[in-house]
Amino acid sequence: MKEWNSFDKITTGKGMWLIDSKGNRMLDGVASMWCNVWGHSNPELVKAIVNQSKKLQHSSMFNLTNEPAEKLAENLVKISPGMYKVFFSDNGSTAMEIAIKLSLQYWKNIGERKKTKIATIENGYHGDTFGAMSVGYVPEFFGKFKEQLFSTIQFPVPNKYRIPKGFTFSDYQNYCIENIEKKFSKNNNIAAFIMESGAQVAGGVIIYPKGFQRMISKICKKYDVLFVLDEIATGFGRLGSMIQYQEQKSTPDIVAYGKMLTGGYLTMAATLTNKKIYDSYLGEFNDWKHLFHGHTYTGNPIAAAVANENLKMYQKNNLIRRIQKTSKVFEKFYQEISEIDIVGDIRHKGMLMGIELVTNKKKKTPINPKRSINKIFFEEGKKQGIYLRTLGNIVMLVPPLAISEKELDLLLNRTIRTIKAARSKVV
Numbered sequence: 001m002k003e004w005n006s007f008d009k010i011t012t013g014k015g016m017w018l019i020d021s022k023g024n025r026m027l028d029g030v031a032s033m034w035c036n037v038w039g040h041s042n043p044e045l046v047k048a049i050v051n052q053s054k055k056l057q058h059s060s061m062f063n064l065t066n067e068p069a070e071k072l073a074e075n076l077v078k079i080s081p082g083m084y085k086v087f088f089s090d091n092g093s094t095a096m097e098i099a100i101k102l103s104l105q106y107w108k109n110i111g112e113r114k115k116t117k118i119a120t121i122e123n124g125y126h127g128d129t130f131g132a133m134s135v136g137y138v139p140e141f142f143g144k145f146k147e148q149l150f151s152t153i154q155f156p157v158p159n160k161y162r163i164p165k166g167f168t169f170s171d172y173q174n175y176c177i178e179n180i181e182k183k184f185s186k187n188n189n190i191a192a193f194i195m196e197s198g199a200q201v202a203g204g205v206i207i208y209p210k211g212f213q214r215m216i217s218k219i220c221k222k223y224d225v226l227f228v229l230d231e232i233a234t235g236f237g238r239l240g241s242m243i244q245y246q247e248q249k250s251t252p253d254i255v256a257y258g259k260m261l262t263g264g265y266l267t268m269a270a271t272l273t274n275k276k277i278y279d280s281y282l283g284e285f286n287d288w289k290h291l292f293h294g295h296t297y298t299g300n301p302i303a304a305a306v307a308n309e310n311l312k313m314y315q316k317n318n319l320i321r322r323i324q325k326t327s328k329v330f331e332k333f334y335q336e337i338s339e340i341d342i343v344g345d346i347r348h349k350g351m352l353m354g355i356e357l358v359t360n361k362k363k364k365t366p367i368n369p370k371r372s373i374n375k376i377f378f379e380e381g382k383k384q385g386i387y388l389r390t391l392g393n394i395v396m397l398v399p400p401l402a403i404s405e406k407e408l409d410l411l412l413n414r415t416i417r418t419i420k421a422a423r424s425k426v427v
């Protein structure tokens with residue numbers, strides 16, 4: 001905290017730009033925490049908020065429902081193959097807590113008491129609450145709470161840039177998959193396998209090789225383990241497709257959405273389940289099969305209204321096709337970025353790029369994780385007129401999804417200038 005003793009105040013957002021109280025403009029290179037879709041102050045989204053605000057601002061989802069939330073549930077089920085019901089919450093972490101609870105209680109509901117363990121892959125991230133920290137355990141972030149977190153079974157993840165000695169990338173991918181199958185075949189206590197869908201984002205933009213997620217999905221089915229996907233950061237077009245599990249040809253039992261769900265305007269997340277999970281919660285009151293979970297703002301009508309408008313705009317503007325085209329701009333810059341002497345690796349898919357910084361390219365030595373480079377990059381980025389954030393030794397580029405090719409070009413040019421300017425301060 002000491003180094004962040006003062007902050008710039010953002011007063012206005014216009015399109016892809018953030019404007020501070022002194023009038024400085026920054027291109028929003030992280031989509032305001034990976035959630036902004038259409039840019040700031042979009043008139044259609046603002047109108048949806050204003051209109052709903054005049055009708056009903058909030059009413060509880062206990063014993064009641066409301067029109068925008070019902071409509072949103074319908075819309076989400078329509079675009080999510082295999083999904084049947086929706087549980088709303090107000091952020092990604094809570095959506096994942098619900099996913100964890102739903103999957104653990106499912107087995108109790110059907111009278112199977114042995115299945116109590118959660119399996120996952122290393123390096124994942126699912127949020128900052130206790131269940132989410134346990135499943136997405138990042139030692140640097142959560143080490144201080146280790147004693148309080150529940151244990152999980154973790155499997156390695158194939159990161160092309162850091163394959164252990166003696167393996168090819170494809171051998172290592174097979175090794176990771178075989179590890180999972182071996183464990184599942186010998187243990188009947190695993191309730192669910194939880195992973196990010198398509199890529200690990202906070203863990204350093206690790207994009208899964210083709211078939212990896214599909215294989216895990218298949219193994220889960222084979223050994224009767226629930227397959228739970230976190231699409232909070234990777235769904236809704238971030239990786240270039242609306243529903244990432246569809247692109248990965250995988251079949252979850254439970255999936256969580258958040259971030260871009262409301263276009264980045266209001267706080268809302270959703271946990272969807274298939275019919276099998278939902279049906280297990282049906283019973284007489286005394287069967288005690290219901291899920292004891294609910295948040296004050298569950299199903300908030302204003303958030304739901306803006307989410308519905310957002311989904312309408314995806315269709316109307318053919319956003320997914322547009323992302324597929326715009327994201328090609330990233331490719332134009334591969335060479336120029338990789339030639340910078342502190343850049344070890346570039347990982348890119350759709351509207352997501354991670355640039356891994358190293359002190360020695362040959363040895364792939366990461367920048368010392370104890371060095372605080374976040375502020376250096378933030379300040380240098382600000383000088384270039386971009387809002388940039390690093391996570392560990394990775395420069396993250398996560399622009400608003402509807403960014404124009406011209407603005408993305410500008411963002412990449414300015415990112416290169418930022419890395420070059422920061423270079424002497426970080427090595």
Ligand SMILES: Cc1ncc(COP(=O)(O)O)c(C=O)c1O
Pocket residue numbers: 091092093094096125126127128196201202230231232233234258259
């Ligand atoms: C994959 C993933 N899951 C869950 C979360 C948690 O979402 P929130 O910050 O809205 O709680 C995040 C946040 O970055 C995320 O990237």
